Amino acid sequence: xxxxxxxxxAWLAAAAFFAGGINAIxxxxxxxxxxxxxxxxxxxxxxxxxxxxxxxxxxxxxxxAYRRELQRHRSLLxxxxxxxxxxxxxxxxxxxxxxxEQFLHLVPWLLLTATVLFAxxxxxxxxxxxxxxxPDVPHPSGLRPLARxxxxxxxxxxxxxxxxxxxxxxxxxxxxxxxxxxxxxxEINALKTAIIGVSSxxxxxxxxxxxAVLWHYGLLMMxxxxxxxxxxxxxxxxxxxxxxxxxxIAMGCIVTAYYFWKVY
Numbered sequence: 181x182x183x184x185x186x187x188x189x190a191w192l193a194a195a196a197f198f199a200g201g202i203n204a205i206x207x208x209x210x211x212x213x214x215x216x217x218x219x220x221x222x223x224x225x226x227x228x229x230x231x232x233x234x235x236x237x238x239x240x241x242x243x244x245a246y247r248r249e250l251q252r253h254r255s256l257l258x259x260x261x262x263x264x265x266x267x268x269x270x271x272x273x274x275x276x277x278x279x280x281e282q283f284l285h286l287v288p289w290l291l292l293t294a295t296v297l298f299a300x301x302x303x304x305x306x307x308x309x310x311x312x313x314x315p316d317v318p319h320p321s322g323l324r325p326l327a328r329x330x331x332x333x334x335x336x337x338x339x340x341x342x343x344x345x346x347x348x349x350x351x352x353x354x355x356x357x358x359x360x361x362x363x364x365x366x367e368i369n370a371l372k373t374a375i376i377g378v379s380s381x382x383x384x385x386x387x388x389x390x391x392a393v394l395w396h397y398g399l400l401m402m403x404x405x406x407x408x409x410x411x412x413x414x415x416x417x418x419x420x421x422x423x424x425x426x427x428x429i430a431m432g433c434i435v436t437a438y439y440f441w442k443v444y
Contacts, residue, residue, distance in 0.1 A: 188220055189400055191216060191219075191220070192213075192216055192217065192220060192397055192400060192401055192404075193400050193401065193403075193404040194404070195212045195213045195216035195401075196213050196216075196234050196235065196400070196401035196402075196404035196405040196408070197404040197405065197407060197408035198212055198408060199212040199213040199235055199405060199408070200235060200404065200405030200406060200407070200408030200409035200412070201408040201409060201411065201412035202412070202431070203235060203350050203373075203376075203405075203409060204369070204373065204408070204409045204410075204412040204413040209235060209350070209405075210231055210235065210346050210349075213231050213234060213235060213401065213405070214227060214228065214231045214346075217230055217231055217397065220397065222394060222397070225275065225276075225392060226392055226393075226394055228275065228345060228346070229275070229387040229392035229393050230392075230393050230394045230397055230398045230401070231346065231401075232342075232343075232346050232380055232383055232384060232387065233380075233384045233387065233388075233393050233398045233402065234397070234398050234401030234402050234405055235346070235380070235401075235402075235405045236377065236380040236381065236384060236402065236405075256331070256371075257374070259331075259332045260331065260332055260335050260371065260374075260375055261374065261375065261378045262332070263332040263333070263335040263336040263339065264335055264336075264339045264342075264375045264376070264378040264379040265339075265378050265379065265382050266336060266339070267335070267336040267337065267338070267339025267340045267342065267343065267379055268339045268340075268342055268343040268378065268379030268380065268381070268382040268383045269343065269382045269383070269386060270340055270343065271339060271340040271341060271342055271343020271344040271379070271383065272343035272344070272382070272383035272386035272387060273343075273386060274340070274343070274344050275343065275344045275345070276386070276387075276390055276392065278344075285443055285444075287345065287439050287443060288436060288439040288440040288443055288444070290341065290352060291351065291352070291432065291435055291436040291439055292436045293352075293355070294351045294352035294354070294355035294356075294432065295351065295355065295429065295432030295433060295435075295436055296355075297355030297356065297358060297359045298351065298354050298355040298358045298359075298428060298429065298432060299429045299432075330360070331356070331357075331360045334356040334359075334360070335353065335356060335375055338352045338353050338356055339375065339376075339379040342376055342379040342380065342383065343379060343382070343383040343386070346380075349376060350372055350376060351428070351431070351432050351435065353371075353372045353375055353376065354368050354369070354372050354428065357371055357372065365428070369413070373409075373413070
């Protein structure tokens with residue numbers, strides 16, 4: 181019995197470590213950690229809640245590594261984090277009140293949309309803003325007025341998903357941020373980790389209130405994900421944005437194909 185528990189703990193810790201690392205770079209780490217929990221014999225809703233809690237430290241660890249990139253967008257943080265808080269809260273309540281299988285059928289289409297947005301975000305955003313808005317006084321964030329208004333709405337919508345299921349949510353947020361006009365991959369990663377961190381906290385509190393988290397697995401995975409997230413974010417900051425963007429697009433294609441195969 182002890183050996184089985186030890187192997188299970190090692191398996192979940194390894195999955196959380198790599199999931200935290202993937203989330204720090206591109207998102208989609210739940211593709212490792214969530215199935216690992218299911219293979220450990222945990223029911224889907226409890227596995228989903230535990231997975232959300234387990235990966236939360238990785239988001240803040242990687243956000244700490246990106247703290248310099250957050251400075252440029254500090255004027256947007258209040259509205260974005262408020263949207264993340266509200267979306268995460270409502271999404272967590274939806275998870276606890278709705279059959280998970282009904283929402284899973286939307287996941288592949290959401291991931292496909294996010295991948296397309298991230299891949300074509302900068303050129304498409306530039307064309308749209310040139311047509312819809314006139315030149316104005318530059319904002320510290322570098323975003324146009326319309327983008328600054330609509331961005332919190334998009335973040336709120338994605339954070340509903342974060343609270344509900346989470347898998348691939350990092351990719352979705354990166355797609356929204358890219359489409360809004362943020363071109364630096366490092367800045368996108370910094371905002372993504374902060375946004376998911378806040379929405380994950382409020383979802384975690386909700387899950388705790390309803391007793392949906394299995395802490396004997398969650399605590400171990402939290403530690404492993406935190407280490408993996410910080411280490412990967414530090415490494416990612418040394419790479420050229422073009423290479424990282426291509427890696428994110430490739431990850432998006434893989435994650436999308438996996439969920440189309442799994443769901444349909």
